[in-house]
Amino acid sequence: MKKLSPQWLKFLKSLGIEFWLPLPLLALSFWFVGGWLTQKTLSSYNNDAVKLQASQPEYQYGIASIKVEIYPKKGISIVKIKKLSRTYTESKMFLKTTDIPFVEAAIGAELGMSRKKVRKMMRYRRQGTVNSEQ
Known part of the structure; x- marks a missing residue:
């Protein structure tokens, strides 16, 4: 394996890799937590709306x-x-x-x-x- 030369390190730092590298991890964690919260919220409600519609004359x-x-x-x-x-x-x-x-x-x-x-x-x-x- 090649070692990264100081020029490559300077180039990566100029791109801001320290900032961009954790962003996909943050996005995935928000996606999983958001999906879990949505599932938890929607499954806690019962079907009262269907009962109300059927009772309207x-x-x-x-x-x-x-x-x-x-x-x-x-x-x-x-x-x-x-x-x-x-x-x-x-x-x-x-x-x-x-x-x-x-x-x-x-x-x-x-x-x-x-x-x-x-x-x-x-x-x-x-x-x-x-x-x-x-």
Whole structure:
């Protein structure tokens, strides 16, 4: 083996080899530690996001909106239900009641949903009064 002459040593020092030689080792150590921390962090979470998405009524039942028009003088309510599919489909229900809890219960029974889920999706409008509610 050849010994490095003083000229080669001066040339290597001029390149800054003392600085550049440990950089690949530092990069590899950051890469391994970063990968380990990422794996540790991501594996500690459970799949709560999947549970939350499945519990949303819009996705589970395919309902876009429920609009209720209440006619207190006539004693009826007209319910318009927009369902999500490849296209919007709208269906109507005519109810012989203007009492909101009974309207919610009837819609929930028709759609197979609880009153609480129906209540979150409903929009009301009273017909025949000066102040319209929405």
